[in-house]
Amino acid sequence: MRPSSLVRCSCSMDNFGEDLDFSCAVNHDAQGAWSHYVPVDPQLRNCALAVEGVGTYSGRYAALAPRRLSAHALVVISSGSGTARFAGADQDLSLSSPVAIWLRPGQTHRYGPDASGWTEHWMLFAGAASALYVPKWTHKAIVGDPHLLTRRFRDVRDALVAPDRLAPLRASVVAQMLLIALSELTDEPALAPDSRRTLDSFAADARMRMSLGDRARKLGMTVDELRRLIHLTTGRSPTSHVRELRIQEAQRLLVETEWSISRVSDAVGFDDPAYFSRVFRKLTGRAPSTFRRDEQRVVASDGPREARR
Structure with missing residues (x-):
């Protein structure tokens, strides 16, 4: 300048x-x-x-x-x-x-x-x-x-x-x-392949009802190590990251299935549908029912539906 x-x-x-x-x-x-x-x-x-x-x-x-x-x-x-x-x-x-x-x-x-x-x-x-x-x-x-x-x-x-x-x-x-x-x-260390696999495993288990300690043990890490890895890569805490991953899956299920809100909530790891709805609204800006109404673009069937567009 x-x-x-x-x-x-x-x-x-x-x-x-x-x-x-x-x-x-x-x-x-x-x-x-x-x-x-x-x-x-x-x-x-x-x-x-x-x-x-x-x-x-x-x-x-x-x-x-x-x-x-x-x-x-x-x-x-x-x-x-x-x-x-x-x-x-x-x-x-x-x-x-x-x-x-x-x-x-x-x-x-x-x-x-x-x-x-x-x-x-x-x-x-x-x-x-x-x-x-x-x-x-x-x-x-x-x-x-x-x-x-x-x-x-x-x-x-x-x-x-x-x-x-x-x-x-x-x-x-x-x-x-x-x-x-x-x-x-910049000279931040690149994410090692082992860390990438750990993140993928963490995401795959996001819907499971597990404590943070159990998640860390399953990944062969301490809780502090897991916290550092998740924060380094996402900027979020493990709990917040699990919540976001669950809502992402819920969005997919709301669009691709005819499952009830309660069933979607249970499928992604929430015990209380009302709490699920509050978290969903907070992260997406819409209630689950509104999201489904706005985003549905498929013909109903017994399973996942084919997209119209």
């Missing part, structure tokens, strides 16, 4: 313990720089993720002075090295490419390359859906080919500049693909 010429202003940043000059110097002869900004669609920001700007900068420039942004920012350094400092830190952090930086709205920060310069790709975005992607880190090493990420910044730009009314929505989709790719290329 760079201006194309020298910009100077000043601001007191007590987070860093001193009054600092807000100066940023950019080489006029820097190569490979481009940026694109757009006004944010309020409706898209309120219900999804809206891209405010995207760009690339390659070259040597003075490090940014401390500043705050009003939006989220993803910065990917694909080549070169430099430093960064975030609010609360008393010294600079060393950064070596490939590395990602995530800046939250209102977070005081500064960063910049060393004397050799670096190549930086950035995206500004905001909106309700942003919270789905916010990581726990502020900077993270990228494992694998950084070009799998960096080419997506240009894809976001190409979506933004398209001369049609769907351009902001298209850019939002591409930006979210970029954020998903980021999560897959």
Whole structure:
């Protein structure tokens, strides 16, 4: 996120313990720089993720002075090295490419390359859906080919500049693909095959009436190990994950069978149909009977029915 010429202003940043000059110097002869900004669609920001700007900068420039942004920012350094400092830190952090930086709205920060310069790709975005992607880190090493990420910044730009009314929505989709790719290329360990098999077994037993301890023992794990695995992969507790898996199966049964609500409730592991209905409404926004009425698309028969469409 760079201006194309020298910009100077000043601001007191007590987070860093001193009054600092807000100066940023950019080489006029820097190569490979481009940026694109757009006004944010309020409706898209309120219900999804809206891209405010995207760009690339390659070259040597003075490090940014401390500043705050009003939006989220993803910065990917694909080549070169430099430093960064975030609010609360008393010294600079060393950064070596490939590395990602995530800046939250209102977070005081500064960063910049060393004397050799670096190549930086950035995206500004905001909106309700942003919270789905916010990581726990502020900077993270990228494992694998950084070009799998960096080419997506240009894809976001190409979506933004398209001369049609769907351009902001298209850019939002591409930006979210970029954020998903980021999560897959940071240095979190990939899910091991044994863990995948454990999750599949856990899902297969979701309808069974078992305590968490029994589920863990059947999978050859401790309760704490099971909790960590489920939370790492789904972001939910084991109990919440079981509940969601049961409701997913209930949705299928409501559409594909003529079973009563009580029978569906029992089949997916609920003892009380009334409680099942409350959970179903909470997770889907509709009562089981309403869901069936809205989603049925098959001809009744003795067993699972064939779809009309």
